[in-house]
Amino acid sequence: MGIGNIADSIARQVERAGAEAGALFFEPVIRLGVTGLSRAGKTVFITSLVANLMDRGRMPQLHAAASGAIRAAWLQPQPDDTVPRFDYEAHLAALTGPTPHWPQSTRHVSQLRLSLKVQPAGLISGLGGPRTVHLDIVDYPGEWLLDLGLLDQSYAGWSERVLARAAARDGLAAPLRAALDATDPTAPFSETEAQTLAGGYTAYLDAARAAGLSDCTPGRFLLPGEMAGSPALTFAPLPPPGGRAPRGSLWREMERRFDAYKAQVIKPFFRAHFARIDRQVVLVDALGAIHAGPPAVAELETAMTDILAAFRPGRNSWLASILGKRVERILFAATKADHLHHEQHPRLTAFMEALLRRARDRADFAGATTAAMSIAALRATVEETRPHGGAEVGCVRGRLLEDGRQAAFYPGALPEDPNVLLAPAREGAPRWLEADYEIMSFAPAPMTLRQGEGPPHIRLDRAAEFLLGDRLG
Numbered sequence: 001m002g003i004g005n006i007a008d009s010i011a012r013q014v015e016r017a018g019a020e021a022g023a024l025f026f027e028p029v030i031r032l033g034v035t036g037l038s039r040a041g042k043t044v045f046i047t048s049l050v051a052n053l054m055d056r057g058r059m060p061q062l063h064a065a066a067s068g069a070i071r072a073a074w075l076q077p078q079p080d081d082t083v084p085r086f087d088y089e090a091h092l093a094a095l096t097g098p099t100p101h102w103p104q105s106t107r108h109v110s111q112l113r114l115s116l117k118v119q120p121a122g123l124i125s126g127l128g129g130p131r132t133v134h135l136d137i138v139d140y141p142g143e144w145l146l147d148l149g150l151l152d153q154s155y156a157g158w159s160e161r162v163l164a165r166a167a168a169r170d171g172l173a174a175p176l177r178a179a180l181d182a183t184d185p186t187a188p189f190s191e192t193e194a195q196t197l198a199g200g201y202t203a204y205l206d207a208a209r210a211a212g213l214s215d216c217t218p219g220r221f222l223l224p225g226e227m228a229g230s231p232a233l234t235f236a237p238l239p240p241p242g243g244r245a246p247r248g249s250l251w252r253e254m255e256r257r258f259d260a261y262k263a264q265v266i267k268p269f270f271r272a273h274f275a276r277i278d279r280q281v282v283l284v285d286a287l288g289a290i291h292a293g294p295p296a297v298a299e300l301e302t303a304m305t306d307i308l309a310a311f312r313p314g315r316n317s318w319l320a321s322i323l324g325k326r327v328e329r330i331l332f333a334a335t336k337a338d339h340l341h342h343e344q345h346p347r348l349t350a351f352m353e354a355l356l357r358r359a360r361d362r363a364d365f366a367g368a369t370t371a372a373m374s375i376a377a378l379r380a381t382v383e384e385t386r387p388h389g390g391a392e393v394g395c396v397r398g399r400l401l402e403d404g405r406q407a408a409f410y411p412g413a414l415p416e417d418p419n420v421l422l423a424p425a426r427e428g429a430p431r432w433l434e435a436d437y438e439i440m441s442f443a444p445a446p447m448t449l450r451q452g453e454g455p456p457h458i459r460l461d462r463a464a465e466f467l468l469g470d471r472l473g
């Protein structure tokens with residue numbers, strides 16, 4: 001028997017053994033968490049990623065796709081029976097149908113399993129035959145990560161912090177403050193009053209979020225899901241009672257509900273979903289924050305620091321005790337980069353890096369590899385160059401969301417040095433002095449997808465390579 005035949009024969013045996021053992025015992029699972037604050041682009045990201053992993057023609061920078069190592073990709077029932085399935089088909093139909101539109105906002109955690117048949121190239125790795133790698137994608141709101149910070153706060157401490165912040169948000173918090181001024185925390189508890197106060201506090205959080213502000217705890221107030229109206233979600237911060245509040249008072253019941261929120265809302269989420277994640281992408285609408293102004297950028301920086309705290313095991317002893325494994329890779333992606341001509345993308349990435357630097361400097365990611373990128377999960381624009389103020393500037397053109405008209409758009413030049421944005425934000429400037437940064441909402445462009453191609457994107461393939469590439473080789 002020649003060397004080649006021996007190799008073939010071994011290969012066949014290994015293949016058979018591998019197929020049997022593989023089917024029975026070992027099919028690796030990658031659990032990819034996708035998070036970001038509300039409207040950051042999570043649903044569009046997951047939909048386009050899955051579509052582009054199934055039809056890989058637009059994924060040249062994902063090596064396993066370009067080399068042909070990924071032989072097939074298909075959706076499977078997910079392993080977690082009690083988590084809602086990510087509604088991939090409906091979201092894809094929205095984005096790529098005859099009248100393309102953005103998907104609905106998401107109210108809860110959801111999950112999807114994509115299975116990949118992978119046949120690595122090369123003699124040694126080829127011996128084992130194709131193997132199946134399962135990719136479990138979990139979509140969850142970044143606001144829920146912010147809640148981690150509540151675990152080591154008392155109700156009194158949380159109330160004080162929240163009300164101090166509300167005091168700095170003049171106009172937004174006026175109705176809430178008026179309601180609280182008229183409230184006696186030591187008065188006997190009444191459900192009607194609790195509901196009114198919780199409603200007022202939620203309205204304040206909604207207004208803060210609409211103004212582009214990021215710090216909006218408790219995260220579940222904005223996205224209550226099936227828990228809407230339950231006592232654990234019906235509380236609000238109160239001014240200090242001045243001494244120990246009596247039993248049966250408003251303060252004591254609010255305090256009890258705050259503790260119930262921690263035990264029955266926050267902890268179960270971290271245990272069931274967060275603790276099992278291997279790879280994480282944090283999506284950030286950096287352009288939206290820049291457009292909203294320095295206060296929004298300042299809040300975004302704070303929120304990112306708080307979000308990153310969740311990836312810092314050891315800081316929170318409860319979290320450290322439930323973590324089954326470490327998150328190995330974390331990608332911070334500025335989304336919606338198709339609002340900018342590509343010549344500006346490096347500046348957006350530099351802004352992302354600067355935004356995260358403080359948080360990263362403080363965080364010990366325990367060996368996790370991190371990266372920052374600018375991406376568009378679904379490219380809704382094309383680029384063009386136009387005269388503007390005596391020079392040629394790079395614009396983008398697309399279909400406007402409000403009236404469907406085609407329009408070219410120049411968002412303003414992002415500074416080369418991100419500190420031009422971060423310094424005024426940190427110093428509390430109310431608005432940008434130097435420039436204005438516009439933003440326009442584009443609708444997804446009508447498209448005819450060619451055989452084997454997923455929806456158009458910007459650097460989704462690089463994002464996938466960073467997040468998954470090493471496990472698909």
Ligand SMILES: Nc1nc2c(ncn2[C@@H]2O[C@H](COP(=O)(O)OP(=O)(O)OP(=O)(O)O)[C@@H](O)[C@H]2O)c(=O)[nH]1
Nearest residue numbers: 038039040041042043044102105106336376377378
């Ligand atoms: N131009 C452009 N807009 C995008 C892109 N991704 C998201 N958007 C815009 O951002 C909005 C929010 O995107 P989603 O994917 O629904 O965001 P999300 O994080 O799932 O939002 P919630 O479920 O509400 O938390 C969309 O409705 C689009 O207007 C993109 O790649 N390009």
Ligand SMILES: [Mg+2]
Nearest residue numbers: 042043105106
């Ligand atoms: Mg969503």
